[in-house]
Amino acid sequence: MMTTETLASSAVTGSRIEAGPRGAKPKTLTIARVGVYVFLILAALFFLMPLWVMVVTSLKAMPEIQLRNIFQWPQQITFEPWLKAWDTACTGRDCNGLKPGFLNSVKITVVGTAISIVIAALNGYALSFWKYKGANVLFGLLVFGAFVPYQVVIYPLIIGMREIGLFGTFPGIIIIHTIFGMPILTLLFRNFFAALPPELFKAARVDGAGFWQIFFQIMVPMAVPITIVAVILQVTGIWNDFLFGTVFAGRENMPMTVQLNNIVNTTTGVREYNVHMAATILTAAVPLAVYFISGKWFVRGIAAGAVKG
Amino acid sequence: MAQLATAKEGGAVIKAASSSGRKPFRLSTLMSIVGTTPMIATAVGVFVICIIYSFVLSFTNSRIFPAFAAENFVGTDQYARLWSTGRWLISVNNIWFFGLLSIVANMTAGYLLAVFMDQRIKAEDWFRSIFLYPFAMSLVITGLVWRWILDPNYGIQATVRGWGFTEFAFAPLVNSSTAIYGLVVAGIWNGVGVTMAIMLAGLRGVDSEIWKAAKIDGIPAWRTYLFIVLPMMRGAILTAFILQCVGVVRVYDLIVAMTQGGPGISTQMPAVFVIQHITDRSNVGLGMAAATMMLLPVIVLLGVQAFAQWRANQVKEKA
Amino acid sequence: MTQHSVSIRDLSLNFGNVKVLEHLDLDIAQGEFIVLLGPSGCGKSTLLNCIAGLLDVSDGQIFIGGKNVTWEEPKDRGIGMVFQSYALYPQMTVERNLSFGLRVAGMKKDEIERRVSRAAEILQIQPLLQRKPVELSGGQRQRVAIGRALVRDVDVFLFDEPLSNLDAKLRSDLRVEIKRLHQRLKNTMIYVTHDQIEALTLADRIAVMKNGVIQQLSDPHTIYNKPVNLYVAGFIGSPQMNMLHGTLNGDTFTAEDGTVIPVGTYEFTTPAAAGTKAVLGVRPEHIVLGDDVKRMPFTQEIEIEIVEPMGSDTLAWTKIAGKAVTFRVDSDVHLAVGQKLVVGFDPARGSIFNSETTNRL
Numbered sequence: 001m002m003t004t005e006t007l008a009s010s011a012v013t014g015s016r017i018e019a020g021p022r023g024a025k026p027k028t029l030t031i032a033r034v035g036v037y038v039f040l041i042l043a044a045l046f047f048l049m050p051l052w053v054m055v056v057t058s059l060k061a062m063p064e065i066q067l068r069n070i071f072q073w074p075q076q077i078t079f080e081p082w083l084k085a086w087d088t089a090c091t092g093r094d095c096n097g098l099k100p101g102f103l104n105s106v107k108i109t110v111v112g113t114a115i116s117i118v119i120a121a122l123n124g125y126a127l128s129f130w131k132y133k134g135a136n137v138l139f140g141l142l143v144f145g146a147f148v149p150y151q152v153v154i155y156p157l158i159i160g161m162r163e164i165g166l167f168g169t170f171p172g173i174i175i176i177h178t179i180f181g182m183p184i185l186t187l188l189f190r191n192f193f194a195a196l197p198p199e200l201f202k203a204a205r206v207d208g209a210g211f212w213q214i215f216f217q218i219m220v221p222m223a224v225p226i227t228i229v230a231v232i233l234q235v236t237g238i239w240n241d242f243l244f245g246t247v248f249a250g251r252e253n254m255p256m257t258v259q260l261n262n263i264v265n266t267t268t269g270v271r272e273y274n275v276h277m278a279a280t281i282l283t284a285a286v287p288l289a290v291y292f293i294s295g296k297w298f299v300r301g302i303a304a305g306a307v308k309g
Numbered sequence: 310m311a312q313l314a315t316a317k318e319g320g321a322v323i324k325a326a327s328s329s330g331r332k333p334f335r336l337s338t339l340m341s342i343v344g345t346t347p348m349i350a351t352a353v354g355v356f357v358i359c360i361i362y363s364f365v366l367s368f369t370n371s372r373i374f375p376a377f378a379a380e381n382f383v384g385t386d387q388y389a390r391l392w393s394t395g396r397w398l399i400s401v402n403n404i405w406f407f408g409l410l411s412i413v414a415n416m417t418a419g420y421l422l423a424v425f426m427d428q429r430i431k432a433e434d435w436f437r438s439i440f441l442y443p444f445a446m447s448l449v450i451t452g453l454v455w456r457w458i459l460d461p462n463y464g465i466q467a468t469v470r471g472w473g474f475t476e477f478a479f480a481p482l483v484n485s486s487t488a489i490y491g492l493v494v495a496g497i498w499n500g501v502g503v504t505m506a507i508m509l510a511g512l513r514g515v516d517s518e519i520w521k522a523a524k525i526d527g528i529p530a531w532r533t534y535l536f537i538v539l540p541m542m543r544g545a546i547l548t549a550f551i552l553q554c555v556g557v558v559r560v561y562d563l564i565v566a567m568t569q570g571g572p573g574i575s576t577q578m579p580a581v582f583v584i585q586h587i588t589d590r591s592n593v594g595l596g597m598a599a600a601t602m603m604l605l606p607v608i609v610l611l612g613v614q615a616f617a618q619w620r621a622n623q624v625k626e627k628a
Numbered sequence: 629m630t631q632h633s634v635s636i637r638d639l640s641l642n643f644g645n646v647k648v649l650e651h652l653d654l655d656i657a658q659g660e661f662i663v664l665l666g667p668s669g670c671g672k673s674t675l676l677n678c679i680a681g682l683l684d685v686s687d688g689q690i691f692i693g694g695k696n697v698t699w700e701e702p703k704d705r706g707i708g709m710v711f712q713s714y715a716l717y718p719q720m721t722v723e724r725n726l727s728f729g730l731r732v733a734g735m736k737k738d739e740i741e742r743r744v745s746r747a748a749e750i751l752q753i754q755p756l757l758q759r760k761p762v763e764l765s766g767g768q769r770q771r772v773a774i775g776r777a778l779v780r781d782v783d784v785f786l787f788d789e790p791l792s793n794l795d796a797k798l799r800s801d802l803r804v805e806i807k808r809l810h811q812r813l814k815n816t817m818i819y820v821t822h823d824q825i826e827a828l829t830l831a832d833r834i835a836v837m838k839n840g841v842i843q844q845l846s847d848p849h850t851i852y853n854k855p856v857n858l859y860v861a862g863f864i865g866s867p868q869m870n871m872l873h874g875t876l877n878g879d880t881f882t883a884e885d886g887t888v889i890p891v892g893t894y895e896f897t898t899p900a901a902a903g904t905k906a907v908l909g910v911r912p913e914h915i916v917l918g919d920d921v922k923r924m925p926f927t928q929e930i931e932i933e934i935v936e937p938m939g940s941d942t943l944a945w946t947k948i949a950g951k952a953v954t955f956r957v958d959s960d961v962h963l964a965v966g967q968k969l970v971v972g973f974d975p976a977r978g979s980i981f982n983s984e985t986t987n988r989l
Contacts, residue, residue: 036428043422044439050454050498051442057457068467070458123348130341138345141352147607148356149558151583152600155366155593156359159375179351186348199715199788202682203776207729208703211340217728221719240447242562243584257449261566264453273457280453284446291445292438299441299506335701 058082058278065273081272085279089272091262098279101259105239105286107170108255112177113234120182120230121223124189125215129201139190146183150243161248168250176248177238185230192226193219232294236287256283360604367597375593387598397599400577403489407578408557411493411500415553416546418497419504424534426505427512437509441502448499452566455495456482485575488568492576496563500556504549511545512538554610558603579603632691633658633816634679634784639688641671641678641840648674649840652688658783659814663827666837667863672820675837676786679818681705693783703729705784708777712789714769716761716776723757726775740779747778750809767798774809787819791826803829824864828852836860854979858986861909861979867943869909870953873983876906881975883908885950889926893976896989905983912943914977915955917969924972932967946971 053070058081060074087097127139157176158167166172204214245255260283264276291298342349362375367388369381391397422440426433443451458464461480469477481487481494515538523533539546561580568576579599586596634656641649649671656662664672677683679690681702689698697705716725723744730740748754751771761769770790777785790806791799807830810817821827827834828848835845836859844856855861861869874883879892889908900906921927934945942959945952948971955971957963980989 033428036425036430040422040425040430040436043425044436047439047443047498047502050458053458054454065463068463068471070464070468119347122344126341126345126348130337132338132341135341135345138349138352141356142348144611145352145356147555147611148360149580149600149603149607150561151580152363152604153355153359154584155587155597155600156362157355158587159362160359178347179355182348182351197711197713197715199711199713200717202677202680202702203709203711203715203773204717204728205682206680206702206707206709207776207780208701208732209728211337211344213732215344218717236445240449242447242449242565247584247588257447257562260453261449264566265569273460273463276453277457280450284450287445287447288442291442295438298445299437 054277054281058085058274058281060274062270062272062274078274081274081278082282084272085263085275085282089263089275089279091259091266098256098259098263098282101254101256102282104249104253105256108173108177108245108249108253109235109238109286111170112174112181112238113231115174116178116181116185116234117227117230119178120185121189121220121227122215123182123186124191124193125219126211127186127190128193128196129198129214130211139186142183142186146187150180154243154247158247167248168252170249170253173244173249173253173255176244177241180244181234181237185234188226188230188233189223192223196222228294228297229300232290232298235290239287363597363600366593367601369594371593371597373591373593383594387594388602391595391598391602394595396574396577397579397582399574400579400582400599401602403576404557404560404578407489407492407496407560408554410490411496411557412550412553414493415497415501415504416549418501419549420508420539422501422505423508423512426509437502437506440505443499444502446499448560448562449566451495451499452563455491455498456567459491482568483572485572488572488576492563492567495567496556496560499563500553503552507545507549507552508542511542514545515541558607631658632656633660633693634818635689635691636675636679637689637691639675639678639690640686641674641683642686647840649678649685652840652842654835654842654845656816656818659816661810661817661819661830661832663831663834664818664820664837665822665824665827665834665863667822670837671840672822672837673788674840676788676818676820679705679784680707680709680786703733706782707784707786708780708782709786709788710770710773710777710790712792714761714766714773714793716769716772718761721758721760722753722764722772722775725761725772726757726779729776729780743779743781744775747775750778750812751775766794767802770794770802774806783816785815785817787817787821789821790819792821792823799826806830824866828864836863838863853977854988855909856988858907858909858981861981865911867912867954867956869911869979870915870948870951870955872908872910872949872951872953874906874908874949876900876904876980876989877902881906881908881980883949883951887928887949889949889975891925891975891980893925893974894978894980895976896980898987898989900980900982900989904989906989907981907983908975908978909981910953910973910975910978912954912956915948915953915971915973917955917957917961917971921970921972924974926975927970927972929968929970932963932965932969935963935965 049071056073057065057070059077059079061076061078061080064074064076085097086099086102088095089097123142127135157179161167161172161175166175200218201214204218209217239255240257241255242257242261245258249255249258260279263279365377366375368384369376370383370386371381426436430436459466459480459482461467461483464480466477466480469479481491519537519541520533523537528537559580560578561584564570564576564578564581570577570581579602583596583600583603586592586599590596632655634654636652636654639649639652639654640647652675654662664675666672674683678685679692681697681700681704685698689696691697692705692707695706702709716722717728720728726744726747727740730743744757745754748757751774753768753771753775756764756768756772761772764772770793773790787806791802794802803826806817806819810830819826819830828851831848833845833847834851836843836851838859844851844860846854851860852864855864858871862871872881872883872889874881874889876891879890881889881891883889891908916924928948930946930948932944932946936943936945937959940959941956942961942963943954943956944963945954947953981987982989
């Protein structure tokens with residue numbers, strides 16, 4: 001028996017369609033598919049749990065925390081811990097909260113990022129196009145530096161900084177961040193410039209442009225994407241730094257991470273866990289904002305930063 | 310034909326050799342050197358001189374300040390002392406244990422997550438963001454949060470007990486034999502997203518025709534992932550591995566924030582050991598001996614890498 | 629020396645122990661179109677980069693317009709250069725791309741404008757001046773790249789495989805345009821390519837290069853018909869020249885399978901002793917069939933093995949003197965596989981090379 005439909009189609013195609021499977025294969029939700037989602041959702045819950053705990057703890061008053069249920073949403077939301085963390089939490093005798101640390105971190109991050117990126121871009125450019133004798137050796141040393149444990153060079157740097165009077169000063173911590181950001185950022189820029197068609201550089205030389213002209217007029221405008229990656233890398237890197245801040249920044253320039261750690265570890269008085277968690281969120285806010293705003297760029301930055309070997 | 314080259318006044322050629330074959334020194338070369346002065350200073354000043362300085366100090370009995378007088382040189386005494394210091398021996402044990410455990414766990418979990426992410430799932434971007442966001446936060450924050458979560462009196466343990474499971478025990482940080490597992494959990498939470506991202510990029514980079522071929526050959530997906538695709542991702546795996554290694558050797562913030570080396574000295578690590586000895590414990594000589602020991606595995610690893618590369622080049626040249 | 633537009637004297641270039649160019653001499657006349665031809669890695673682009681001043685030479689001298697420019701910066705050599713990847717500055721408009729070099733040199737605005745508009749007019753890119761390179765097609769980009777050389781108002785143009793990134797159709801269009809440009813400007817042009825069609829169609833003289841050494845420097849006709857050695861013979865021509873190996877004995881060439889080919893009509897450049905091992909090369913189009921065979925000093929009955937219709941003509945594969953050989957016939961001639969027929973050729977139109985030295989005899 002033939003329906004009119006098959007008649008029509010057979011008239012066009014000249015072939016008969018037989019019984020059995022035809023057209024798109026029906027989609028079924030297999031157990032494997034469900035398993036994939038169950039696994040991923042469980043994993044996601046594990047990753048989100050600390051953030052949830054941080055937020056709910058920071059919104060609870062101390063008595064509620066003592067009810068011992070860290071996952072529970074606060075019965076009564078209070079922003080008191082946030083205000084305290086920002087404004088009046090104590091580290092030893094100072095009770096100014098995280099505020100000064102925040103400002104210090106902003107200053108260090110902005111200046112440190114700017115300087116280290118300018119230097120790294122110049123390095124990458126010179127290493128790609130203007131190799132002088134020994135440039136490769138220097139680059140090798142720099143790459144080696146990316147792997148050196150900080151502890152190996154930290155003491156000589158303390159001595160050196162002290163000698164030139166920059167230990168515990170703002171310029172001092174900037175120099176330190178520039179030094180330790182240099183290997184990875186230089187690598188980033190070098191790889192970017194080395195991947196450009198070399199003919200672009202040759203064309204600019206035939207056009208008579210020199211070292212600085214090619215850098216500023218040809219290379220810098222082209223390096224915007226890689227600069228964004230470098231900024232993300234360096235902003236999160238400097239903001240999240242703890243070791244250099246502890247050692248080199250000095251009391252006046254103490255960054256937020258160091259201050260946070262001091263607040264949490266202050267042993268005097270009652271431990272105010274809600275204030276601690278509020279302070280933690282406040283300190284994490286900037287890199288988290290960078291992360292969520294930059295999205296895919298952040299992933300690119302990690303991938304780029306990861307290609308070390 | 311002996312043409313005398315004329316050095317252009319104020320022009321490009323600064324120093325002109327008299328024979329036509331020698332390469333002239335160009336202004337741009339000078340500019341290149343000037344432009345990279347910070348790099349030269351860093352590469353030589355920090356990554357050569359500072360390391361040598363540390364190395365030399367490790368043969369002295371310097372306390373707070375460097376002491377280079379002849380009587381300060383004590384040979385390898387500091388090393389002998391280092392390897393008989395319990396705190397250091399524990400540090401070394403810990404770094405191996407912590408390193409091995411967290412790298413294996415991190416890589417396994419990272420690859421697993423990447424494989425699951427690779428199943429053409431919905432909301433991939435959401436999952437990716439969730440797995441990766443901890444990496445944006447510093448290890449200090451990671452440490453503080455997990456310390457709170459693992460708090461014996463208010464954390465998970467107390468919460469679950471509050472639900473009625475009164476025997477439930479999960480507070481690794483208070484016990485010196487389990488504290489290091491707490492560190493591993495926190496470290497994985499922070500870093501596994503990165504491994505996942507790198508592995509996922511590696512997976513996506515595998516030639517799609519490999520998949521087609523495996524499908525036609527009727528090889529089940531899990532076998533393809535394990536025996537065909539995984540070996541093809543050497544680059545991604547190596548990248549993730551090196552990243553992990555560097556992170557492990559440098560681990561400092563996490564410990565300071567989470568355990569401060571305790572309970573007792575059960576979670577001491579070399580990085581903490583060095584900092585303690587150049588600050589509070591003011592024993593720079595010993596600290597520098599420890600720092601030199603930290604550099605050793607890095608140099609060995611880089612040496613192996615360089616050798617492997619050299620071998621690869623040799624093979625290539627022969628081909 | 630001054631009558632030459634570009635002179636290269638005893639030029640050598642080493643990268644470490646690797647010799648890229650060796651004792652190279654080349655004189656290029658004013659207004660001449662020279663093509664440097666060779667496979668990748670033969671040093672042709674390297675030579676061009678040396679002339680441009682983008683690579684420092686290890687030894688030797690370069691003169692442009694009679695001036696020793698061996699140590700000069702590229703901009704001071706009086707050259708313009710066009711690259712394979714166009715090398716346009718992506719962030720600049722076409723106009724700014726064209727004028728960049730002039731602005732760097734600090735030229736007056738109205739002069740820059742005059743030169744840019746002249747170049748734009750010659751290349752017919754006036755409507756594109758305000759666009760960015762990404763908004764241009766490949767052909768348009770290459771025009772702009774040529775324009776960048778044009779505005780420099782120089783005597784010598786250097787082209788580094790300028791058409792290799794274009795598709796076949798555009799390539800032949802732009803080839804004609806470059807030829808037209810040369811006829812209009814009468815500049816010296818040095819053109820690097822691995823494409824023999826480009827070389828044969830454009831060049832006044834072709835320099836065939838191999839391993840950093842110029843093998844033959846001649847006009848296209850000589851290069852094609854009288855290659856100086858086996859390498860040039862094999863490199864030029866598609867399909868390749870047929871090569872028969874054998875022995876020379878006076879006026880006869882005895883192939884390896886014993887076939888005797890009379891070579892009395894061949895003009896030897898150097899006399900060959902009896903018994904010299906030699907290679908006889910015959911181009912596919914020089915093997916004839918039908919009535920023409922009667923006039924040929926050498927004929928043989930062959931069997932067709934493969935037929936490849938190419939549209940304009942047809943290639944046939946067979947064996948002559950025991951060797952696989954191709955020959956080209958008009959596409960109207962119908963050949964069938966297995967068909968037997970008599971073909972022949974005149975060794976005078978072929979080439980004979982010494983097997984040992986590989987040089988032309």
